Amino acid sequence: MIVASNLSKRYPGGYEALGDVSFAIEAGQMVFITGHSGAGKTTLVKLVASIERPTAGSLVVNGQNLSALRRSAIPYVRRHLGLIFQDQKLLFDRSALDNVLLPLQIAGMPRREAVRRAQAALDKVGLLAREKARPIALSGGEQQRLAIARAVVNRPTILIADEPTGNLDAESAGDILELFADFNRVGVTVVVATHDQNWIERYRPNVLRLDHGRLVA
């Protein structure tokens, strides 16, 4: 569950990326955040992931008020989130499997169980056959699916994606959307920032539309 009340983010220098935004995303919902470039989509995603801190208002994720969070508590909040970025932030010096293993290693899971879980996640996104491949050898769509496997391997309650299909052709983008819908069906809250109109039409009315940092719908 994600609840924003009068949420604002002003960057040093006075630029207001988000102003007085309030909304509530219920557990198990699938919600799209849309708007033009610079409307504040990425800022909102960064606030939910505790990469940035709000300058005013409150943001409660899974019952934790992120504006009052200690710095040392941030890692534990992030472990309950699955984060997916437009540039997937994969590690190119290791195999697909090792990329997916990273969150489990961070959580301190024993190796054998971690490998089993990581393989299950790779299987879910259709990349099990390529577990030994380096990310550089994967196509754009495959790389994004690998990033999704890494995001879900920890079984997060919330999946947040920032423009996950920005660099993909329509078919690959469709695959990604189907994956998100699958995770949502098993109860994961899914929040996707995108300007892909097809998705937005399909998932109305679960759409938050931002315009110059203000919520308009």
Next chain:
Amino acid sequence: MSAWFAQHRAALAAALRRLWSTPLNTLLSLLVIGIALTLPGFGYVALDNLRDLGNSATGVQQISLFMNLDASRKDVGEIENRLRQAATGKWHFVPKEEALKRMQASEGMAEIVASLPRNPLPDAFVIEPTNGEPEALEILRKEIAGWPKVAHVQLDSAWVKRFDAFLRLARLALWMLAAIFAAGLVAVTFNTIRLQVMAQAAEIEVARMIGATDAFIRRPFYYYGALQGALGGLLAAGLVFAALHLLGEPVGNLAALYGSSFALREPGPVEVAALAALGAFLGWIGAQLSVSLSLRKFD
């Protein structure tokens, strides 16, 4: 608890992998650290050996107490009383008649002694203090010099004092040298870790993003710094052994010329372990400083 162990083992493995994956860099860093630790390490061993040499050469410390020529039996008795009270160790009295007799016994001295109109020698005491420390000897000498009818007190081993002062000076110089090289070691580790952090920037950023704690990110670097320092310490120990080995025979020959069986003492396992531990500790400090500074830009 097992998760904690697993994470430490993983961090150690990661550190070893990183050391191994850049062999040339690792080798150069180890050489720098090894040489930096060799100089103070060798100095320590050399001083240790010098001290051994000093102790074996000094043997028993003696203080000679000479009475005034006009001192009477009663004065001698007074000194005996005082020596007994001071309980400073063993002592014996050498009356002037006996001293003269001994002198006559020496080769070539008999005639000279016979030509003397009267005995020019004073009564004397030879004291062997139990406490051989140079400071204690000096205090005792001053005290005895203030006693009545005492003409002169001579510390028969003034050179021991000088040698001790020299050792103390050398030890101080060694400490300063060690401090300088320790700072150098910290600086070397600081730099290698900084480069490591830069090389791992992508991994650090991703790990942060998916919930890694600071400790998780720092741990491999700490292990890296400590391992590098420990290996450098072992290398330094190896270099010290090599130097001692090369010096062993010439030193033995030299000692033989002076009729001594002095042999260089090599550092024991405890000292080797201490050198490795010192290297590890300094490497850990360097890593700590470096990681704290380098990771700031990831916040």
